[in-house]
Amino acid sequence: MSDLTVFAEALIATVARAFYDDEAICIIDVLIRDKFLRDDDMAPRLNMPAKKLRSTLQFLQDEHLVNSETVDDLSQGGSQSTKFWYIDYNRAVHTIRLRLHLLRKELEAAESRSRSSSFYLCPGHDLRRCNGRYTEEEAQQMIDINTGVFLCQECYLNYQNDPNGPKADTYTLRLVDNADDLRLAVDNIRRVNVQLSGKMIGSEQLRAGVYDLLQKVRGKGKAPITSNLPSENFALGRGSKRLAGTGRTAGIKALGGGVLGKPPGSGFQSDLTFLKNAMGDGLHFCIEKGGSARANLLSQRHSNPQRKKRKLLDAAATRVGTTVTLLEQNEVVERGKRQKQQQAELDRQEREKQLQENGGNDSNGKDDDNKKKKKNDKNDNGGADDNSNSKKPGMPGLTGMEWLNNNISRGGLDEEMEKLRKQDIEQEELLLAAAAEEEDEMLNDQSKIIVLSDYIDPAEQAPSLWDEITRKVTFQSFYKKEIGRQAKILHLSEHNETAGGNFSSPPKGLLFGW
Ligand SMILES: [Zn+2]
Incomplete structure (x- = not known):
């Protein structure tokens, strides 16, 4: 029974995200978490204006997702008839199932309507010369013996004995199909199918499929889904007691038995390791040298802005470098072998x-x-x-x-x-x-x-071949060049920056001078 409730909760949460706006989603979520809530408890929890809250609750009640019950709440510091809001899981699930069924039915009806509404028109129909409009069956009654095309019966009867009459192709029927309507109907069905099915990013489930959840919630042979009545929960001592996260399925979820099978609190964003751009291409990221230091500096307030700039310059300039890449290491090994x-x-x-x-x-x-x-x-x-x-x-x-x-x-x-x-x-x-x-x-x-x-010029390309001194000297010259470039970009006076000579540790005198 609790299992089905977990799936029902997931289904309701997913449907809320698929069809409703943010306020509704928040209310659904807080009700799923705490099972039943007094409306005067809800507004502060959701940090939502009471008026907006009430109108949204009313809307959700009209949508048959949320319900209210009046319970004697004297012992909890309420009144004898306190209004509690809750989600009747049984009713909500059945409502969702029915409405999805109606949605599908409507979409399929639109599709078959646009498929079957093709008809044939006589070219004279547009010119108001004749009344020739035929269904597919009617159109087949008059066929040109020579070409096999369908002809307008009215026009044919008019002109068949007229030697000066218009040519047959001026009253050859043309098919008028609802290509646009059909395309729209098919596209709507496809969209609904995509949006209501699950979405995976890699092996990570971004969202559960509504259809899958409906299938799971069916639970053949099991007890019906609970109605989650506040009075019932109240009597059993289950539910919020005005404390967050004490609902019916809190225990199951804490054990990691949630629908998505992962511990609570682990959002999908936490281990999303790649991204796609608008074209669907995978984007590859690599970490820039000195990038994290720069990001750190940029995110912090620094007591001395001048020094912060200097440090930023330093971080930016460490990007140039004379480190030995993997390729170069391989080259060195190869060279050794050849020697x-x-x-x-x-x-x-x-x-x-x-x-x-x-x-x-x-x-x-x-x-x-x-x-x-x-x-x-x-x-x-x-x-x-x-x-x-x-x-x-x-x-x-x-x-x-x-x-x-x-x-x-x-x-x-x-x-x-x-x-x-x-x-x-x-x-x-x-x-x-x-x-x-x-x-x-x-x-x-x-x-x-x-x-x-x-090798064309290994000394130019492979710092791995340099000794320590060469590497240091080269790095320093690169570094100086880069610092100059950065300073120019940032419109800093280069005189100050180069005075110390070494940027990562500016001379003490200068430092105290600021
Ligand atoms: Zn005609």
Whole structure:
């Protein structure tokens, strides 16, 4: 029974919000909260003029939402016949159901009326030449055999034997439908459906649907909804006793068993995390740096307006900054990885060089697979084009015959092989020297600013690459520029502002001077 009462309360509150003005909503709400109230108690609670209160109560009584009962209230300091206002839940719910039913019926009747009121007119009707107005059924009785269109019967009978008569299309019937009326009726139905159904914002219920609540209030097989008579509540010791929030469902609501399933007092606004503009686009907010400090300053009265201005400037200027963004952090990590790879490459080259030096002239009996392969390559290539200066290890030119040739005339080739090997070593040494130079450069740069070729100008864009001093200096210059800009916007004398040099903590002398 109490459950149904909770739904009935929600339904009545929702309907009040959907159809009535603010005073009515307030009265309904206070009656839902306190169950029954003397009208002389209500005016001060609602802070509403007694006249306005009485007229609104009268209106709501006429609407069958609110009722009054005269109760003996001597024990509570009233009179023997005190008038108490209350909401008869049973009656109110049935009233709402009936009126919604009538509303729907009216809307549907309007729709079918506009759908069925189409008719056919003869073009001569507008010119008062003929009386041709036909319903859909009548219009179908005279059809042009050639074109299949409907013709005005009057005109057809007049002109069918007249060789000089007007053409058939001057008395071809045209359909007059109530497109506007129909559109209006359909639109009204749609609006009512939208407005009476629930609304969600994200997972948050903004309002409950009237139809849903009506369905819930039906409560098949359960006891009927209470009439909430003040005398009854009075006898049971339930209700306001002139204290707020002591009504019938106060306990249920306190436990969070309300219709919307959330604890009392938590408005939907509290955790509304996004907004939509008039076009329905989601609006994304981000918090501006220094914004909260500025908002705080603006919301407070400050003893020293000049100092407040200075602080505002300071807060505004902290927006410029040299903080490291997430993107830049990622870039730094990537750069580190690339450097590691380069280092690994250098190490590998170093190792190979050493191996080669250890290997000497011996072309056989090497355990190192890599080495052996390299040697073979060299041997083969040496046989193929031994005069080539630009030959590099691993070049193509490997055929079975050349390998055979190498093995057969081995002695003659040894000299050439040695030469080539020397060339290779020289080349590798050159490469290593170049790499070492590069590395040196890089190490030097690391102490200042690392400039990598695939970045346009990282020093400009990525404060993450700066050291602490660079960052500080840059921030100070940005900050100074921004302070100047802000001061210009606010029409402040820049002389005062820049005198101290540091704005977040103005010099003591200046401060006391004000
Ligand atoms: Zn006609």
